[in-house]
Amino acid sequence: MNEKLMIIDGNSIANRAFYALPLLTTEEGLYTNAVYGFTTMLLRMMEEEKPTHLLVAFDAGKVTFRTEEYKDYKGKRLKTPSELSAQFPLLKELLEAFGVKHYELNGYEADDIIGTISARAEANGFETLIVSGDKDMLQLVSDKTHVALTRKGISEVERYSPAEIDEKYGLTPAQIVDLKGLMGDTSDNIPGIPGVGEKTALKLLHEFKTVEGVLEHVSEVKGKKLQEKIEAHADDARMSKQLATILRDAPIALSLDELKYQPYEREKVVPVLERFAFKSLLERLGFDSAEADALLQQEEKEIEFVTITEENRDKWADKLTSPMAVMVEVDAENYHGAPIHGVSLVSEDVRLYVPFGQVKWPALVEWMADPEQRKWIYDAKRSQVALAWKGISLEGISFDVLLASYLSNPSETNHQLCDVAERYGIKLASDETIYGKGAKRSVPDISVLGPHIVRKADTIYRLYDRMNSTLREEGLTDLLYDLELPLAAVLGAMEKRGVRVDKERLDEMGVELKEKLEGLTKEIHRLAGTEFNINSPKQLGEILFEKLQLPVIKKTKTGYSTSADVLEKLEGAHEIVPLILEFRQLGKLQSTYIEGLKKEIHEETGKIHTSFNQAVTATGRLSSTEPNLQNIPIRLEEGRKIRQAFVPSEPGWYILAADYSQIELRILAHISQDENLIDAFRKDMDIHTRTAMDVFGVEEDEVTSLMRRQAKAVNFGIVYGISDYGLSQNLHITRKQAAEFIERYFSVFQGVKRYMDNIVVEARKNGYVTTMLNRRRYLPDINSSNFNQRSFAERTAMNTPIQGTAADIIKLAMVNVARRMEDEKLASRMLLQVHDELIFEVPEHELETMCRLVPDVMENALPLDVPLKVDVNYGINWYEAK
């Protein structure tokens, strides 16, 4: 039998493909052009060559024995662009789906793997074809080993046997290293002999055969200058030859048998091709897209599992081991007090389904509460809170699919288990297909629901390894395990605990508001001369801009804009306008904050139990829903009074609020290393006053309130990724004036200017930006040809590291504060987080401790080059904690 081995130089072909093809992106923002080019090439070569054995060799790491010998080896080579390096994991995933063996070895280059394996193949009588874009490979050519070099990007290859090398260069394969020794290689920073190019080198080799031959016979070389150069760079030539020599006996633990190629399985290939959106390849492999979809959706064969009952449970107790994937099926969007259908548990050797009636199975309760028993889960907080409402504790969470998926791409809005699974090539029916949606939603029969819940845990189990390697590649492991996972437990406890709200106080305010609103409505209708719905922007627009003929300042897509900033400009134009503004303000308080909050007070606890969402924002911040407790009014006094209704849940306790002062500008000072900004914070100056002094060139006592206000707006703008247009809108000045402010700011804060410029360049280069804790946000529009999209991405690049680092810091602080409170056995409770502040309820005797402990932990959460500052206040309700 004729054994035929094909070895592909992975890095070389991926590189060629990357530069030969336009930068393709999938909808989720994956770059795929190198993978695509590589795959088409691979399939073509397999078809043409029909190898029996197949290997793709990759470089591993930066340090090789060559760099140890010559530290500048590959020194001048440009860093691999991240758009390419991000594709290597994808490529390997695809190769695995196709069943193609790939290999890399720390400290060695792909060349050496190829050299070693091809030598072994040769010794075993194999015919070998090496596919590469690198001419160095020609040194491996023999009668049995041929090399195919790419031409014109990757669309053609040229095959070399010894005869072709002789024809083209007049050299034997062994002399290829001599050629490189003499001429060097600028791309690998191999020196060779300066001034000796391919022509001279060939001439020398035709005469003297090898580098050593040339050096021995220098005196016979024609041309005085050339002789001198060779003499001066003899060592370089010897070293260059050595560097170019490919190892043929690297310590590779890989047998030829392992390289035997088995036809791939459709089920494995299709999901990957789908994920990379390789439509044409799907077709080429004989699937049309519809067929591929069908295959992907095809129900898996019956999943086997054991349903736990009163009778059988004792004999399954010892299957509760570690680690296990756990799925707690909570049947409601809002998980507080929600019904639980059942729990499924999956490990390497068992799948269990525990109907809710059996959830109090003592062995299970004990196992769930044991922090030593590691659990892999999807949305740990949801499960923990829902179980806590049933009096069951769940500890020992060691992996969370939801959080892992979020960290991998925080801009993605959909992290449902079935969709995450699909991204990793695993099929799972969506909850929607099981339960139905909208009015048709219903709980299916247990014969449908049980297997679905088990499949979910099974999916979590299978995702664990794949997601961990993705996290590792992106440097997100610590963020998950040391920050987000511990935080989930802290947040869950806060949510379950809830915040006491004084319903009577809300009622009183509601009555007062109702009267005022009725009065305003009457007056507005009188002034308008007709009754209409003031809450309808459409009707209001018609009254203001048609009936009353007020000037149109701004339009929306659908009609006149009646937003507050427009109405404020019209305040003097008609007496109805200020009344509308007041109506809007009070109406908002009534509907959202009085009525809205009252609806959210839990019947049993008399408290409000919000949900903090840990996987929605693109920057790493939390959000809060049902209700949102992160936007309770404060800026206007009327609204601020709402906070009087947020009270401690124990008599005689206090509400304590601790907030970071100027955390975002302090972070900016740190990451930009702007001397001026650092100086201002080290001296603990009022930052807006200091900015005004610097920008307007005045002394502290000459800063007027207008100057400070303008400086403050500039500071905000800086954090948001400033534009002259945005600043002009905010300050009601012309764009030109705004541009002048910005220019003056940057001439004083040059470090900030440098940061803003650099971060945009970095975003263009990498395709993403990161926070101090390595949280990552992809910016696919950063190179867009659309001005708007690109500008937006640029401002995001400037803002996200700042906002995101602030989010990192307060999250760290929360985890640390919770630990300290537990260690010191404090009765005080953390209740809320509002982006840069933490809210607690505190018994009187702990006020002193907490006023010291909380700021201390918050200020030291992450050391920066400027101090972090925390203000702390307390009072009998949230309003008074100011």
Added chain:
DNA sequence: GTCCTCACG
């Protein structure tokens, strides 16, 4: 469902 508006950091 989508749009507009407005509450917060």
Added chain:
DNA sequence: ACGTACGTGAGGACG
């Protein structure tokens, strides 16, 4: 010339 400040969630109107 382009036309938005960064990040969220909720309520009401309307098709």
